[in-house]
Amino acid sequence: MPNITLNSVVKTYGGKSLAVDNLTTTFPSGEFICLLGPSGCGKTTTLRMIAGLERPDSGEIRFGDEVFYSSQTGTYLRPEKRKLGLMFQSYALWPHMTVEQNVVFGLAMKRMPREDQAKRFTELAKLFHLDGLGQRYPRELSGGQQQRVALARMLAVSPDLLLLDEPLSNLDASLRLEMRAELKRLHQTLGCTVIFVTHDQLEAMTMATSIAVMNKGRIEQMAKPMDIYRHPSSHFVANFVGSPPMNMLTPGEAPGLASEMTKILGTPADRAGTVGIRPEALRLTGQPANGGLKATIDTIQPTGADWIIGLQAEGRQLFALSSEPPPADIGAEVGLNLKADGIHAFDQNGKAVGPSL
Numbered sequence: 204m205p206n207i208t209l210n211s212v213v214k215t216y217g218g219k220s221l222a223v224d225n226l227t228t229t230f231p232s233g234e235f236i237c238l239l240g241p242s243g244c245g246k247t248t249t250l251r252m253i254a255g256l257e258r259p260d261s262g263e264i265r266f267g268d269e270v271f272y273s274s275q276t277g278t279y280l281r282p283e284k285r286k287l288g289l290m291f292q293s294y295a296l297w298p299h300m301t302v303e304q305n306v307v308f309g310l311a312m313k314r315m316p317r318e319d320q321a322k323r324f325t326e327l328a329k330l331f332h333l334d335g336l337g338q339r340y341p342r343e344l345s346g347g348q349q350q351r352v353a354l355a356r357m358l359a360v361s362p363d364l365l366l367l368d369e370p371l372s373n374l375d376a377s378l379r380l381e382m383r384a385e386l387k388r389l390h391q392t393l394g395c396t397v398i399f400v401t402h403d404q405l406e407a408m409t410m411a412t413s414i415a416v417m418n419k420g421r422i423e424q425m426a427k428p429m430d431i432y433r434h435p436s437s438h439f440v441a442n443f444v445g446s447p448p449m450n451m452l453t454p455g456e457a458p459g460l461a462s463e464m465t466k467i468l469g470t471p472a473d474r475a476g477t478v479g480i481r482p483e484a485l486r487l488t489g490q491p492a493n494g495g496l497k498a499t500i501d502t503i504q505p506t507g508a509d510w511i512i513g514l515q516a517e518g519r520q521l522f523a524l525s526s527e528p529p530p531a532d533i534g535a536e537v538g539l540n541l542k543a544d545g546i547h548a549f550d551q552n553g554k555a556v557g558p559s560l
């Protein structure tokens with residue numbers, strides 16, 4: 204299966220609002236890629252340009268050797284000519300059609316014989332646990348069942364590429380969990396390339412084989428989820444991925460803690476940039492060691508499996524994440540130990556520096 208390549212793709216709206224900023228990247232075939240980033244960073248625009256629903260201002264988009272779009276040659280392949288499956292947040296099943304009619308809609312449009320359509324529906328109904336629901340109407344289905352019908356409809360035409368724009372955002376937490384597992388399983392079974400837009404880092408971390416973190420119309424970093432988490436290439440990525448977010452110290456903030464962090468990292472003490480520590484790398488001890496780092500507990504948030512512990516250290520609010528209950532109550536002074544692999548440093552331009560790279 205071919206890769207998707209974007210070369211110097213630019214997209215502005217109304218000639219002035221820059222949505223995608225000279226984007227050059229390759230989405231390798233067979234990967235489950237999550238485009239992750241804050242609202243307005245250009246995720247949907249990127250996806251829509253790959254789908255052919257939005258025309259770039261300039262650049263080139265290819266699917267292997269097939270040119271989807273090229274400003275140089277004036278090529279623009281219409282969406283229906285690109286062999287894609289598309290699914291959006293509002294997946295809009297046809298309300299007046301049964302589940303089976305919805306699923307085989309694309310096949311009927313392609314004039315596939317009725318018996319073959321029925322056969323394909325049986326296969327898909329099995330894959331998406333829709334057995335026995337073929338004659339129901341969408342209003343007679345649960346949210347999760349509707350979502351599975353939408354997925355089956357998208358896959359009925361055997362697309363080479365699936366483009367999904369926040370398809371799980373309308374679901375409640377337990378259904379989301381179920382659908383995340385379903386999509387992941389589906390990707391492993393079908394082996395097709397998936398590009399999935401989300402602003403939810405948990406969704407990206409749990410499903411993607413590769414995350415592309417977007418910021419202001421560009422991809423800041425593209426890597427495997429755990430590499431993004433462990434080796435963020437910039438302040439932006441480090442801050443965006445992780446919950447609670449990384450504790451960031453700008454120059455002058457909590458100097459005792461910052462200098463201990465730079466000492467562990469081996470970066471110069473007269474730093475000009477930011478240092479950060481993941482909440483789980485802040486370990487609390489019952490008693491502060493003599494001359495060691497200390498903090499005061501100011502909030503305790505049990506999540507069930509973990510505790511998020513708010514701390515005050517040298518006038519700064521920090522958050523620690525622990526799978527153990529806190530060693531003391533609110534108001535108590537505790538010692539701090541720092542775990543080296545959760546510490547990161549960034550230069551003045553926000554680029555990661557030091558041994559974490």
Ligand SMILES: Nc1ncnc2c1ncn2[C@@H]1O[C@H](COP(=O)(O)OP(=O)(O)OP(=O)(O)O)[C@@H](O)[C@H]1O
Pocket residue numbers: 216217220221222240241242243244245246247248249402
């Ligand atoms: N049709 C449009 N007309 C004008 N500006 C638009 C249009 N669509 C998007 N934009 C702007 O382009 C930028 C990128 O938008 P885009 O929808 O691609 O971002 P996004 O990362 O998908 O955001 P979200 O997560 O909120 O959907 C934003 O500044 C947005 O306001």
